[in-house]
Structure formats: structure tokens, C-alpha cells
Amino acid sequence: MAQVTLRKVVKKYDEVLAVRGIDLDIVDKEFIVLVGPSGCGKSTTLRMIAGLEEISDGDIAIGGDVVNDVPPKDRDIAMVFQNYALYPHMNVYENMSFGLKLKRTPKDEIERRVKQAAQILDITELLDRKPKQLSGGQRQRVAMGRAIVRDPKVFLFDEPLSNLDAKLRVQMRTEIKKVHQKVRTTTVYVTHDQVEAMTLADRVVVMNAGLIEQVGSPNDLYHSPATKFVAGFIGSPAMNFIACRVEQAAGALRLRLSDTLSFPVPADRTARYTPHVGKPNLLLGLRPEHIIETRPHIEPNQHDFEILIDVVEPMGMETLVYFTIEGTEVCGRVNPNAGATAEKPMKLRADLSNMHLIDDSTGKVL
Amino acid sequence: MANGRTIAIGIGTEASAASRRAGSLKKLARRRSTTALLLCAPLIVLIVGLKLYPTFYAIFLSMLDRKMEHFVGLDNFAFLLTRPSFQLVIFQSCLFAITAVVMKAVIGFIVAHLMHNIRGRNQRIWRGLLLVPWVIPLALSTLTWWWLFDPSYSALNWTLNWLGFESIPFLGTTWNARIAVIAVNVWFGAPFFMIMYLAALKSVPEQLYEAAAIDGATAWQKLRFITLPMMRNIILITMLYSLIVTFADFDIVRILTNGGPQDSTHLFATYAFNVGIESGNIPRGASVSLFMFPVLATLAFFVLRDVLKRSREVST
Numbered sequence: 124m125a126q127v128t129l130r131k132v133v134k135k136y137d138e139v140l141a142v143r144g145i146d147l148d149i150v151d152k153e154f155i156v157l158v159g160p161s162g163c164g165k166s167t168t169l170r171m172i173a174g175l176e177e178i179s180d181g182d183i184a185i186g187g188d189v190v191n192d193v194p195p196k197d198r199d200i201a202m203v204f205q206n207y208a209l210y211p212h213m214n215v216y217e218n219m220s221f222g223l224k225l226k227r228t229p230k231d232e233i234e235r236r237v238k239q240a241a242q243i244l245d246i247t248e249l250l251d252r253k254p255k256q257l258s259g260g261q262r263q264r265v266a267m268g269r270a271i272v273r274d275p276k277v278f279l280f281d282e283p284l285s286n287l288d289a290k291l292r293v294q295m296r297t298e299i300k301k302v303h304q305k306v307r308t309t310t311v312y313v314t315h316d317q318v319e320a321m322t323l324a325d326r327v328v329v330m331n332a333g334l335i336e337q338v339g340s341p342n343d344l345y346h347s348p349a350t351k352f353v354a355g356f357i358g359s360p361a362m363n364f365i366a367c368r369v370e371q372a373a374g375a376l377r378l379r380l381s382d383t384l385s386f387p388v389p390a391d392r393t394a395r396y397t398p399h400v401g402k403p404n405l406l407l408g409l410r411p412e413h414i415i416e417t418r419p420h421i422e423p424n425q426h427d428f429e430i431l432i433d434v435v436e437p438m439g440m441e442t443l444v445y446f447t448i449e450g451t452e453v454c455g456r457v458n459p460n461a462g463a464t465a466e467k468p469m470k471l472r473a474d475l476s477n478m479h480l481i482d483d484s485t486g487k488v489l
Numbered sequence: 490m491a492n493g494r495t496i497a498i499g500i501g502t503e504a505s506a507a508s509r510r511a512g513s514l515k516k517l518a519r520r521r522s523t524t525a526l527l528l529c530a531p532l533i534v535l536i537v538g539l540k541l542y543p544t545f546y547a548i549f550l551s552m553l554d555r556k557m558e559h560f561v562g563l564d565n566f567a568f569l570l571t572r573p574s575f576q577l578v579i580f581q582s583c584l585f586a587i588t589a590v591v592m593k594a595v596i597g598f599i600v601a602h603l604m605h606n607i608r609g610r611n612q613r614i615w616r617g618l619l620l621v622p623w624v625i626p627l628a629l630s631t632l633t634w635w636w637l638f639d640p641s642y643s644a645l646n647w648t649l650n651w652l653g654f655e656s657i658p659f660l661g662t663t664w665n666a667r668i669a670v671i672a673v674n675v676w677f678g679a680p681f682f683m684i685m686y687l688a689a690l691k692s693v694p695e696q697l698y699e700a701a702a703i704d705g706a707t708a709w710q711k712l713r714f715i716t717l718p719m720m721r722n723i724i725l726i727t728m729l730y731s732l733i734v735t736f737a738d739f740d741i742v743r744i745l746t747n748g749g750p751q752d753s754t755h756l757f758a759t760y761a762f763n764v765g766i767e768s769g770n771i772p773r774g775a776s777v778s779l780f781m782f783p784v785l786a787t788l789a790f791f792v793l794r795d796v797l798k799r800s801r802e803v804s805t
């Protein structure tokens with residue numbers, strides 16, 4: 124069990140800068156998820172922590188000791204690979220005990236630990252099988268078992284669920300969370316699936332193009348994203364970004380989205396947004412769940428407007444409606460019984476208490 | 490009939506077109522099997538003519554007396570077994586084949602590892618260069634070695650003298666000659682092992698080594714617990730195959746020493762040639778070469794069994 128610290132970590136592959144200076148403090152027992160689009164440097168970061176890639180610059184410390192030049196075998200970490208990387212010529216028991224065997228752990232101790240891990244993961248009946256004779260989900264469990272028995276300082280996961288089908292992925296996600304609650308080892312988990320990130324993490328690290336965009340609890344990232352990238356990356360369907368201007372009219376601020384459509388800025392944000400009056404390149408960020416059908420009772424900062432619906436997508440528990448404001452497609456989530464019809468006007472309600480104002484030229488949330 | 494059906498499937502589109510005319514399908518299949526047999530006929534004739542006929546003729550010959558007039562049963566074999574010179578051939582053949590194969594395997598394995606660690610274009614260049622011994626016709630390269638081994642005029646001894654050492658009679662004493670023929674065989678055959686092992690090394694997923702590194706394995710433990718078990722099949726098949734070819738080797742000994750000194754480097758093939766053709770005792774020569782048969786058959790059995798097992802493993 125240990126904390127992991129990254130200081131100004133850089134990774135350069137010849138000319139490609141894969142990781143461009145990362146600072147991150149991972150607390151003991153914490154479950155950290157690195158999330159971001161393909162090619163943003165998540166795996167590279169993880170592999171540098173593992174020692175599988177040399178770091179080009181900066182420091183990595185595990186449990187307080189700088190490990191820049193420590194080979195993977197001496198770092199006391201365990202890693203679960205995307206394609207599991209089980210040893211095909213060994214059975215499940217041998218796969219799981221390999222690390223302990225190399226450390227010359229006594230036989231009965233090995234047996235005790237493997238049995239215990241197998242029990243946690245419910246793979247006791249599979250111990251005699253070869254990896255080839257296992258299903259994807261079972262292989263995944265074995266790979267986790269191989270990590271657990273070692274009782275390492277840190278668990279590293281590189282997209283461990285991406286080879287599973289959707290249903291099994293959800294199931295294994297819960298399983299991983301349970302295991303972490305039981306063994307409480309510091310964990311760094313890489314995924315490009317933001318739902319996985321939100322559900323598993325104590326803290327999520329959103330990466331983009333080799334840099335950290337934001338670190339925070341899943342709720343922080345969802346409700347107060349720091350950048351347009353994070354705002355758009357977290358949440359599904361993604362947040363709407365609508366070009367807007369901030370106008371001053373009769374002592375109050377208004378957000379103008381088009382000639383015919385404008386909303387008053389929530390009173391508590393007037394001071395924050397006043398410096399941006401008249402500036403170009405501003406975006407209104409509003410999540411689909413904050414565009415709903417009208418209801419009899421109206422809350423503060425909610426505003427009704429009527430608009431022509433382009434497309435209706437019933438999802439069962441909700442219905443997604445798509446419409447256009449000044450050429451931008453916008454998505455709203457309405458009640459299935461609200462009577463949304465394609466190519467008919469509909470009265471919708473925008474909840475501006477959850478809005479974000481974004482400077483599109485810097486990508487910062489204002 | 491089964492033959493006819495596989496061929497009909499092999500040419501799928503025509504067969505399915507024919508299946509519309511259900512009745513004619515059988516006729517077609519039957520006609521195809523005949524055609525297939527006719528098409529294979531030249532090959533069958535060739536195999537029978539060049540392999541089966543000589544084999545049975547050799548068996549027949551081996552049971553005749555020297556003048557090839559009388560049938561003597563197994564006398565030739567019994568006689569050979571009592572002859573010290575033939576016992577020496579058995580010893581030398583085994584020594585030659587086993588030592589050469591083991592050395593080829595070890596050298597091939599080491600070189601394959603070195604090659605595997607060279608990245609990119611350089612690897613292809615080195616691989617091409619190291620394959621050269623294997624692609625030169627063996628008889629020609631052996632001649633070159635023969636010149637190199639020449640006691641008085643060769644580059645090897647000249648270099649030794651220049652360095653202040655005595656000349657070595659490479660082919661002049663029993664053990665020197667034995668080592669020399671083995672060395673040339675290793676020089677010729679190691680590239681084959683190298684290329685097989687390199688292919689096998691490439692087929693071991695890099696992630697297994699990463700997983701092992703994280704599990705705490707040293708370089709030696711990775712070799713012992715990952716590389717060797719993963720390459721086990723290729724290593725076995727290559728060695729068995731090479732054992733067959735090396736055991737039946739002819740060119741090197743024939744050209745380098747012609748069996749000498751004092752018949753101490755003869756292998757089955759060269760001894761058979763020596764007895765049968767050069768000394769004119771064709772039946773006895775035939776029986777010498779037939780002694781190889783049980784050894785080779787046993788080895789071939791294991792090779793084929795392993796190849797089958799492996800292809801079954803790959804297919805599942």
C-alpha cells in the first residue's frame with residue numbers, strides 16, 4: 124500500500140511527445156481513473172508508473188521512493204493488461220502463483236493466497252484450466268487474481284474491460300469495485316469510457332493530448348468542469364455548446380443565443396459574467412438533462428422557450444429531442460409523455476442554474 | 490467416393506451450380522475423381538519410380554550375395570554388425586548427428602536471440618547475411634572448407650602460423666577430422682535453426698514479457714519460464730527434423746574426408762557409397778544404407794506426430 128507521485132513527467136517517443144508534463148498525487152488506498160480520448164497518453168502514463176517505459180523527464184515516486192531507474196520487477200506493482208497477457212502454457216493456478224513463485228514464497232503460503240484470491244473472484248473451479256479454455260470474463264478474473272495474490276503496493280489496470288461485451292463489462296465493473304473495497308490497494312485504472320471512469324473512481328483524471336485537463340471527484344467533474352474539453356467529455360449525451368453573447372440590458376445581463384432567443388443570466392452569476400459583456404467566441408454549455416419539457420411549476424432560473432423539433436429519439440425512460448439554434452444542433456431530454464413530435468414546434472424549458480459560460484478561444488470555463 | 494466429394498467442395502462454385510441439377514452431381518463427382526487421379530498420376534508415377542521402387546530394390550539387393558547371384562537372406566546385415574569398421578560407422582553417425590544438431594540448436598537459439606534484439610532494417614540485413622551458408626549449395630561450400638582445412642596452403646593454418654602457432658592437421662587425425670566435419674555441418678545448418686527460432690521468438694507476444702517483468706522475473710527467468718515453454722514445440726520439431734537430415738548426411742564427409750582418416754569419419758551414407766559403389770559390393774552397400782531406415786522412421790514418426798499435434802493446437 125502506498126501513495127504514487129508524478130512530478131513533471133514527460134515521455135518522448137523520438138519526435139512524438141506522448142506525455143507533456145504531468146503532475147499527479149495519488150493518495151494511499153485511492154482508486155484513480157485516467158480517462159481521455161484515444162492517443163492522449165493514458166497508457167503511456169500507466170506504463171511509466173509500471174516501469175515498462177522509461178520516463179524522458181520528471182520523477183515518479185511509489186511509496187515515497189523515486190523509482191525512475193527501478194526496473195518493473197523491483198517496483199512491487201501488479202498490472203492487468205487489456206488483453207490479459209495470461210501465460211498460455213500455464214494453468215490458472217500457475218498463472219496466479221507465478222509472481223509468488225519467483226519471490227520464493229513457501230508453497231503452502233502460495234496455496235493459501237491463491238485459494239483466497241480465487242475465492243474473492245469466484246474462480247476456484249477454474250484453477251486447473253489453461254487460459255485457452257476460459258471465456259473472456261473468466262480470463263479477466265484470472266488476470267485480476269494474478270494481481271491480487273501478489274499483494275502489491277499498487278494495482279495498474281489498462282483498459283481491462285474493453286474486450287468484454289457490454290453486459291459483462293458492467294458486471295465486471297462492479298466486481299472490480301467490490302475487489303477494491305475488499306483489498307484497498309492503491310489503484311490506477313486507465314479507460315476511455317467515461318461511464319467506467321465515473322462509476323469506479325474516487326478521483327478522475329481527465330487527460331487530453333498528453334496533458335491533464337482536470338483532476339477531481341466524479342461529481343466535481345460533472346458539475347463544475349474546468350474546461351470545454353472536460354465539459355464535453357464527461358456526460359452522455361454530451362453537453363450542448365451553443366454560441367452566445369452576453370448583453371447588458373436595463374441593469375441585468377442576458378445571454379443572447381439568436382435574434383429571437385435570449386435568457387436572463389442567473390442573478391448569482393451577474394458579477395462573474397459582467398467582464399465578458401460583448402466579447403466574441405463565447406459558448407453556452409448546457410447539458411441535455413437541463414433542457415426539459417415545460418411543467419406547471421417553474422423554479423428560479425428556469426426559462427421556457429418554443430422551438431421546432433427536428434428529431435425525436437425515444438429511449439424508454441426518457442426521450443431525446445434534437446433542435447437547431449443558429450445552425451448548432453442541440454439535444455434535450457424530455458419526459459416520454461411530453462408529446463414530442465418531429466418537425467412540430469414544442470415548448471421546452473432551459474434550466475440555467477446549471478449553465479456554464481465557456482470562452483471558446485481558450486477553452487476555459489468562465 | 491470421398492475423394493470425389495472433397496474435390497467437388499474444393500471447386501465450390503461449380504459444385505453448387507451442379508447441385509441444382511441434383512441427379513448429375515454424383516456423376517460429376519465421379520468424373521472429377523477420375524480427373525483428379527489422372528492429374529495426380531505424373532506425381533504418383535514419379536514417387537513410385539524414384540522412391541518406392543529404389544527402396545524395395547535396395548531391400549531386394551541387400552539380400553543377395555556379392556556377385557548378386559544367390560539369395561543370402563539377412564547374412565549381409567549380420568556380417569556388418571560383427572565388423573569393427575561398421576560399428577565405428579554407427580558410433581560416428583550418432584556422434585555426428587547428435588553433436589551437430591545440439592550445437593546447431595544452441596547456436597541458432599543464441600543468434601536468434603541476438604537478432605531479435607536488433608531493431609528494424611538492420612535485422613533484415615543481418616538475417617540475410619547469416620542465411621548465406623544455408624543457401625550456398627553444400628557441395629560448393631564444403632569444397633571451400635576443404636581448401637581452408639588444407640594443411641600447408643590454407644588461410645587457416647597460414648593465420649595460425651602468422652600468430653606464432655603450429656599448423657594444425659585439421660583433417661589428418663581422427664578427432665580433428667571428426668570435429669571438422671561436425672563444424673562444417675553446424676556452419677551450414679545453424680542458419681536454418683536461427684530462422685526457425687527467430688520466427689518462434691517473434692510469435693511470443695511482447696506483453697507476456699511485460700507481465701513477467703511485473704511479476705518480478707529476471708531476464709533469465711523470462712527465458713526459462715516464458716520463452717522456452719512457448720518455443721518448446723518449434724524447438725522439438727526443428728531438432729527432430731534436423732536429426733533426420735543430419736543423420737543421412739552425405740556431402741560434407743564425402744568431400745572433406747571421404748571417410749578418412751582410417752574410415753573414422755564415415756557416416757551411413759558415405760560408407761554405403763564406399764562399400765557399394767567404390768568397392769563394388771552393391772548388396773552390402775544396400776544393407777548399410779538400410780540400417781538407417783529404422784532410425785529415420787522412428788524420428789519421422791515423432792516429427793509427424795508433433796506436427797499434427799501442433800497444427801491441431803493452432804487450429805483450436
Ligand SMILES: Nc1ncnc2c1ncn2[C@@H]1O[C@H](COP(=O)(O)OP(=O)(O)OP(=O)(O)O)[C@@H](O)[C@H]1O
Binds near residue numbers: 136159161167
Ligand atoms: N512505442 C511508441 N512509439 C511511438 N509513439 C508511441 C508509442 N506508443 C505510443 N505512442 C504515441 O504516444 C501517444 C499516446 O499513446 P498512448 O498509448 O498512451 O495512448 P492512449 O491514451 O493509451 O490511447 P488508447 O485509448 O487508444 O489506448 C500516441 O500519440 C501514440 O501514437
Ligand SMILES: [Mg+2]
Binds near residue numbers: 165166167282
Ligand atoms: Mg491505451
